[in-house]
Amino acid sequence: MTLPVGILLDLAGTFVFGISGAMLAVRRGLDVFGIAALAVAAALAGGMIRDMLLGAEPVAAFAQPLYLWAALAAAGLVFFAHRALERLANPVMLLDALGLGLFAVAGCRKALQFGLDPLPAILLGVLTAVGGGAVRDLLVTEVPRVLREEVYALAALVGAAIVVIGDRLSLPEIWVLPVGVLSAFLLRVLSVRRGWQAPKAPGSGSPD
Template sequence: MTATLLIATLDVLGTFAFGLSGALVAVRRKLDLFGIVVLAVATGVAGGMVRDILLGDTPPAALRTLTPLGVAAGAGLCVFFLGPVINRLRRPVMVLDALGLGVFCVAGCHKALEFGLAIPGAVLLGVMTAVGGGMLRDMLAAEVPRVLHEEVYALAALAGALTYAVALRSGMPAIPATVVAALLAVALRLASVRFGWRLPRAPWG
């Protein structure tokens, strides 16, 4: 498997994982089938669309091909029909969100580097790709976005994107760099929930 194929595969998996998380939130908010699919699609493609617009890659990839929209909508339908099976996972929204976060921070950083951005800009776009869909999902569901208040979230995406960019520039082959960076972001996110890691908050708040 080439690095390009691996990134493309991860992009599809991330879209599906985020789509599932968006659909599960929609079910929790008691939305109908249309609302479930809308929230799934918004969560699955929003981060990538923001990335593409900022890179000048327009129209965004999600609008040039049916694949991202179809994958995200399919995730919504899976939740509608198979929700009880998915809900057997412990905290399914958090787990799926972590998977999407890890995949998209690398995919976003990869595309930004391909467009010639320096490491800081590429890492920033990797983070925006990873957190954009979740932010839109939470706002549409009338919730405070997780990136603003939950345990290590954007920081996990930052660690994954930075690891990927630095690993590539240090000469590590693309496939190992992709796997290591994505797993690091997922592990940090899951560990932060498991052990209650939090960033400092204002002591007077």
């Protein structure tokens, strides 16, 4: 059975974000249930928020069992292989960046399919991308990455905007979707490696 492109993007994002959530749980010393809970929260929260706002009932995470299985598979992988994954350079950040790109593109694409205009579609793509990570971080009492100084939501916005531009120009999805994912991923990773920050209001943060 061949799965639609939208579901494939969602499943890929679900698995990757699930790994990032589970890795964070391992770093915090949580048990197997904590690892599974953080993986599921990171993997499914963004897509569930998107579907509820779109009025898609039931939400994809409940309608398609593969989403939950993908999140649990990510948790299982991390439970048994977290030492190997830790050998990657900053694995949580890299996986988070990849999930960010996948969900930004998938969320924006689904919003366009539901008939939303370009700007709301981009915003929904960003919300899909940052929602799971925000819930994951809050569960371990961290300030969500989207609220930190590093470029995060901006990277998701770029990925979603590329989907909208491709849609407006009727470009083939086989090119547009990977470019959107890769652009968001690279912008996120480069922003961390080079210390880039999102613009601030002039004079903000200065002492009174």
